[in-house]
Amino acid sequence: MSDRLEAQFAFLNEADRLKSVLRATTLVDGSRPENSGEHSWHLALYALVLADQAGPGVSIDRVIRMLLIHDLVEIDVGDVPIHSQNGTAHASDETQAAEAKAADRIFGLLPADLASSLRALWEEFEVSQTPDALFAKSLDRVQPVMANLMSDGGTWVTYNVTHDQLESRVGVKIAKGAPGLWDWVRERTLNWFQR
Amino acid sequence: MSDRLEAQFAFLNEADRLKSVLRATTLVDGSRPENSGEHSWHLALYALVLADQAGPGVSIDRVIRMLLIHDLVEIDVGDVPIHSQNGTAHASDETQAAEAKAADRIFGLLPADLASSLRALWEEFEVSQTPDALFAKSLDRVQPVMANLMSDGGTWVTYNVTHDQLESRVGVKIAKGAPGLWDWVRERTLNWFQR
Numbered sequence: 001m002s003d004r005l006e007a008q009f010a011f012l013n014e015a016d017r018l019k020s021v022l023r024a025t026t027l028v029d030g031s032r033p034e035n036s037g038e039h040s041w042h043l044a045l046y047a048l049v050l051a052d053q054a055g056p057g058v059s060i061d062r063v064i065r066m067l068l069i070h071d072l073v074e075i076d077v078g079d080v081p082i083h084s085q086n087g088t089a090h091a092s093d094e095t096q097a098a099e100a101k102a103a104d105r106i107f108g109l110l111p112a113d114l115a116s117s118l119r120a121l122w123e124e125f126e127v128s129q130t131p132d133a134l135f136a137k138s139l140d141r142v143q144p145v146m147a148n149l150m151s152d153g154g155t156w157v158t159y160n161v162t163h164d165q166l167e168s169r170v171g172v173k174i175a176k177g178a179p180g181l182w183d184w185v186r187e188r189t190l191n192w193f194q195r
Numbered sequence: 196m197s198d199r200l201e202a203q204f205a206f207l208n209e210a211d212r213l214k215s216v217l218r219a220t221t222l223v224d225g226s227r228p229e230n231s232g233e234h235s236w237h238l239a240l241y242a243l244v245l246a247d248q249a250g251p252g253v254s255i256d257r258v259i260r261m262l263l264i265h266d267l268v269e270i271d272v273g274d275v276p277i278h279s280q281n282g283t284a285h286a287s288d289e290t291q292a293a294e295a296k297a298a299d300r301i302f303g304l305l306p307a308d309l310a311s312s313l314r315a316l317w318e319e320f321e322v323s324q325t326p327d328a329l330f331a332k333s334l335d336r337v338q339p340v341m342a343n344l345m346s347d348g349g350t351w352v353t354y355n356v357t358h359d360q361l362e363s364r365v366g367v368k369i370a371k372g373a374p375g376l377w378d379w380v381r382e383r384t385l386n387w388f389q390r
Contacts, residue, residue, distance in 0.1 A: 005376070012240065012245075016237065019229070020222065027211055029212070038230065041239070044239060049203050049206060050207075052199075064256070118243075146204060146207070150211075
């Protein structure tokens with residue numbers, strides 16, 4: 001028991017470092033960059049509040065668990081802003097390998113049973129094939145869009161993004177897991193880009 | 196549908212402000228005060244990882260939902276540091292009334308069904324009588340203890356706290372919802388105070 005708690009707290013103390021990983025996106029009020037810890041909280045709250053946007057077969061509680069851990073690898077690898085990736089919107093092989101190594105190290109701090117279940121949950125999010133992972137990804141993509149809408153364009157201005165690029169890099173992924181949500185948000189992004 | 200999403204996003208955008216509410220506790224590395232948004236994320240992760248410390252009848256998924264929303268009232272009221280309250284470790288009537296008013300306003304941004312279910316979940320956390328709420332409270336109390344242990348005493352030094360005070364203000368509450376956890380942590384706090 002004692003060794004088990006030692007391992008659980010080694011992980012929880014290490015996880016604290018996610019609060020110091022900065023993202024390209026700012027807070028809604030534009031005052032400072034968002035960090036990946038508070039981003040993960042906000043996303044879990046998105047899942048709780050937007051549950052009625054999920055398709056059939058989605059377990060919101062699994063989605064919440066997934067979102068709580070989805071960015072932990074950034075402790076080692078940092079955040080890669082979507083609009084900085086030359087429009088591919090895909091992580092490079094190099095980034096993917098670094099993230100897998102980070103997942104091994106960070107989840108590996110936990111007792112074996114937890115390490116393997118949480119690493120599998122992270123992998124499911126990354127691969128994005130299951131209904132839970134597709135919905136989680138949609139939320140991960142829509143939250144920065146809302147922050148940009150609220151803060152005069154945010155990273156769209158930073159990276160000189162067009163609405164076509166937003167649609168192909170971000171909109172398509174939101175629509176995949178939450179089509180009704182993208183319809184609603186797209187009306188607002190179109191308005192913003194045509195301002 | 197459209198009005199519903201308008202209300203859901205009014206709430207989610209307002210919730211963003213919790214990332215700007217600062218706590219007395221610092222990050223584990225002592226670099227800066229923790230904010231209540233990232234604190235809420237860390238606590239939800241505590242629930243996920245320390246689920247085996249919960250007593251019978253506890254639903255970890257409900258605990259996680261509760262922890263995601265437990266501090267939202269601080270957007271209006273701010274954080275009241277435990278060791279700043281003249282040792283009572285209870286919120287004043289005035290604070291409680293202000294928090295209830297904040298809950299009405301903030302959860303009231305949501306569509307009626309969500310407003311009422313999430314406000315009830317927040318109330319359950321505040322009243323702390325159910326197994327879920329007692330476990331959630333234990334985690335809310337133990338996380339700052341770990342941060343203090345990791346950062347040379349943190350708020351224990353700020354507020355000149357003794358181990359007896361820590362025990363009566365914090366330890367008793369941790370033990371109520373997670374006795375095994377307090378046994379383990381208490382060994383470490385005793386060591387720190389006797390250093």
